[in-house]
Amino acid sequence: MLKGSADLKKVYSIVLMFLLLLIFNGAANSETKNLNYAKNGVDENGIVIKTLGYELKGDTYEIDLACETPEDMGYAFFNPPEGDKIMVCDLQGLKKGANVIRLKFSKKDYDGLSEKILTFIFKSRTGKDIYFTTSIGDGSRSSSGELANLPAYDEKSENPWQIDLRGADVSKLDVTGRFNDLIHSNFDTETKWPSKLPEKFDPAGIMQLGRAPGLKIKLLHEKGIAGEGVSIGVIDQALLREHDEYADRIKHYEEMKCSDSPQMHSSAVVSLAAGKTVGTAPQSNIFYVATTFGTSDGDKKFNMNFKPLADAINKLLDINLKLSKPEKIRVISISVGWPKGSIGYDEVMKAVERAKKDGVFIISTCLDETYGFEFYGLGRMPLSDPEDVNSYLPGKFWSANFYKHPESFSNPMLLVPMDARTYAGPSHKSQYSFNPEGGLSWSVPYLAGVYALMCQVKSELTPEMFWEASLETGREII
16 A cells, blocks of 8 residues: 555656646747737727737747727738738638637748738728738737837847837837847837937938938939839739829729738838839839739638739730830839749749730849849948948848858849838838848839839830840949
């Protein structure tokens, strides 16, 4: 009896120790952290976000959203603009009152995003614009947008949005010794700063520097070469059409199978191509088609589908047939690429071939396949001179690969500004955002704008002539 009791106690002790280890390890590896986010239309439409946090469980991120909605709603969660890596869509997932949603996606998929932005959209029956944007980070923010603490910048992190201060209130924080963290932060004109900032950190000055397209493009504008009389086509998601940067030059706007909420990516790419203060071609006319780059099968799954993109290209080409020669669309900016084997690949390639015959240059992130042209984006520290070629280095997202494997970049390559840019925000007509680290999505509209400038000077310009001249006149910095 006594021996049996002793053995039972041993077993019990071992089991208890095992459970304690599990609990301890679980707490260490699955700590819940709050997520920063910037919202649009959430409060105005009676939605209350109670909590928004995430855990990293092994190789999987889990985001928990607790909210209250005034009516039954659907929702979507994805990485804009494509949703190719992360996509959850449930058109009947929210019931009036309290809701708890758990969103799961792999860390590998998130780390593979060039622009680590996540968007959650509340799908109202009335079609209202209700959404928030977020990214995985270490800071915490209340539902009012107040930041509880400032996360530290991690140079080794693959997340360029790790310090996201867009729409945040940091006015109560002591950030006087946090220059390195702030200089790598994303912020906008809605960010509320404290009265005391690090000596060299000047948000207004940084945003002003970021307005310049860079590499002396402004000198061309001063000489009257600003894209006047040249039309640029842009294909992206739903656009905030009223923004001061471009509202007066949108000659055509059409939506084809896209969401009804203006997206951050859309106002950014339009303004970087043709914005009056931040764009490469600030006087160009704009022809815009909003669409999607994927479709949901109704079972919370999202598939890349480029057939709508092909339709959008053909729509712009059809419109172009009716325009007079001086009004013709000469270039179409598309900040996305279409991998071989994806749905709609053949249709898009066919549309690109049609564009070539019509004299329209399609600039996308797969120029190497469609035209045989290679390009990448340049990096720049936010306080450096955007006009000085010596300010530029390989862009943040690809620099490590460049220095480790320079042989992979041996072909002639055109490098254009990408990082440290200011662009139009998606919430209202006078909002602007600044990103210290960008993606190729920011380089595509820059190139489209430069092409429009050259078309203004040389009407018979072709993509081949443009690329050859660009490589010949460019300066080698690496």
